[in-house]
Amino acid sequence: MSGRIANWGVRHGHACVSTIGHLARHGLASVLTVLAIGVALSLPLALQVLVDNVGGLGGELSDSVGLSVYLKPQVSEAAARQLAATLRARRDVARVTVISAAAGLTLLRQQSGLGAALDALSGNPLPNVLEIHPAATATSPSQLETLRAALAANAGVDTVQLDRDWALRFNAIVALARELLVVSAALLAAGVIAIISNTVRLEIQGRTAEIEVTKLVGGSNAFVRRPFLYAGVAYGAVGALLACAIVTGVRLALAGAVADLAAAYGSHFALQGPGLREVSLLIGSGVVLGWLGALLTAGRQIARLAPQAG
Amino acid sequence: MIRFEHVSKRYPNGRDALADVSFEIGAGEMVFLTGRSGAGKSTVLKLIALLERPSRGQVWVNGQSTAKLSSRRIARFRRGIGIVFQDHRLLQDRPVFDNVALPLMVADVSLRDLDRRVRAALDQVGLLGRERALPPELSVGEQQRVGIARAIVSKPPVLIADEPTGNLDAALAGEVIGLFRRFQEAGVTVLIATHDLARVGSVGCRELTLRDGVVVSAAAGSEEPLPVIVAVR
Structure with missing residues (x-):
């Protein structure tokens, strides 16, 4: 039993390593895909960070009115x-x-x-x-x-x-921003699935010969599909990391201007985040979206690819 | 080991590739399948490997009827058949080792066994030491031998080959046929499709000849002839 599990680990490890090798060999296309996913995921993350920051600000002020x-x-x-x-x-x-x-x-x-x-x-x-x-x-x-x-x-x-009137209005605006966040996150998640789906489709087309031979020697659809699922997960995870880097970069770039604005209002307010919770949530989402996008394409495409005799 | 029972195959474009073909190849036998191109040799091989399904009749391989296999079981079924192609169909961007290891990878073989068995297969075709070479770095004959190593690495009971000597000169062709002969002596059932038996010689094996989708002769070699069912339209 433990041998079977070790084998399972080895096979998945092999699929994982061969996927990373493949992505590395097809550098530019992979980089562009990751970039697109990173930009798409950075928008809801930025909105989340903004809402968290401003929401905290509102709570702090409404206590004192x-x-x-x-x-x-x-x-x-x-x-x-x-x-x-x-x-x-x-x-x-x-x-x-x-x-x-x-x-x-x-x-x-x-x-x-x-x-x-x-x-x-x-x-x-x-x-x-x-x-x-x-x-x-x-x-x-x-x-x-x-x-x-x-x-x-x-x-x-x-x-x-x-004096609470303005705080209520402010809270209403923050609530609206939260709704916007949910809607934009849903739309961009669909976009990320589409991007990964399309990238995996192109990769499958580029590796048709390999898939046919693998099926000829008895490779099941699940075996053939595995490296593509790993590719999808890798795209999602790396894209999410890139999104975190983008948002953190933007926050640092804006820190000076925010400090000036806060000083003009006599406040020590400074932008925070994205925190560990947001980062891990985003990477988790990236992994799930990548897996879904790859599964949607790979399942159909690979089953359709019947091997041809020479 | 391989049995065709009144098998007909009509392709979707209306072409009849095989018409009521019946024959049987016993376990451990080596048989040449001959005939001009277009006679139906490739169709016979495709039906054995389940790349096609018969329009009528039944195909039995390894005691299993191919008719009843769900698409989920086909992968497992194919692991019992080694296939050699004329154009060897190696993955050009993968080293020899990876190409030969592929049938073991898909069949859950442990890494330790995998290494040992790939080396054994390469040793059998005389290519031990070339594991890290990429196929384009090898000669045509060597590439064909890598293809053969891949076909036998999982020790399938049945080995089928489609024009395995088509791209080779007479000396290399003789070498390749000699290899198949050795596998047969080890107990493997071998079916080799070729349009040019005269060049390689039947090396004492039975010969099945197809013409226009029909078995027209089943000449026995010098070996003890096995019963063959020949159906003529």
Whole structure:
């Protein structure tokens, strides 16, 4: 039994080695096929990396947002602080920060560069503002809506702005990108199968004499098919590795520009990945697609090739 | 060992290659199949190797009727038949060793046995030491002998050859026939198709002559004649 298994290993090893030798001998065609597969697989991988990075960014930001409560102009700072104290007692509120009209004006003066224009105003046009961070247990859309309604019901409140709106929109865009990722991955997977299928078909045509002789001396269809399946798997795996290299290269090339953009927003954000999970998933997909593409062609083509007597 | 029972073969283009042919070749016998080109010799060989199936009648090889073999079993069936071609059909880009090893590779032979048996086969045809040569580096006669080594390496009970001496001069042809003779003496059933028996000589073997798809004579050589069924239309 162990002898049979060893034999099996030897035969597969032989098929594997002869496949690699064959691919090496037909260098250019193999390189072009691998290149096409690499480019095709790099697109969904790049999209995956982008979605992962941006999705993480959205999650990080959405944790830190809350509700801004703009009080009516006639509400004094003291009344604002009193309201804040009342709100802090609520169970769905974690933190309340008071930004007084004067503090708001100072901030605006610092950040907007409108100092001269603001000096021209007779008084402070800004209202007192309360920034409310909801409790971690009360961040679902319906709970936030309840909180918003409760805040808006206070007599001194002018408007309540739910700062989460933009985060929800952002998350919706990321979700759309994920859908796009799935669709593009499916389309490109079909493309990779077609590329490998066609390459294997051409290889079978180029090795017709060998296939006929092998069948003449008693080679089964499975035996004849084996090296072509290995070729398909090799194309898929090497193409996937190339895709990982392409995406990593692009990420490194973009690192400077991303760092500049992040700095402009006061963030230390940097692109990550592709990680081990993505890389192994992609190589696994490449292997499966290569095997499928080769099987689709080789099964049919080889069964059709009947040996001819001399 | 090889038995044709009322075998007819009509190709899809309507040509009748064989018409009601019956003959039998016993185990360990060596027989020449003669006749002009187009007489049906190649068709007989193709039916034995299951490259074609008979339109009517039955072909038996190694005690097996070829009619009942599913396409899945054909591969295994062919491993019991060694085939030598006029143009030897070697893989030109593979060394001699790989060419001869092919029938063993497809038949699950272990690597250790494979090496030993390939060398033994090459030794039998006088080419030991040329394992790493590529076929184009060999002479025509040597290439034909590699083809013969490939046909006998798996020790098939039946050896069929289609014009194995067609491309060789008289001396080389005689050598090749001598080789077949040795295999026969070792117990292999040999059927050699040739249009030019006069040149190689029947070396005392039985001769089956085909004309227009019909067996017209079954001349016995100097050996003890075996019964032959001859059907004439």
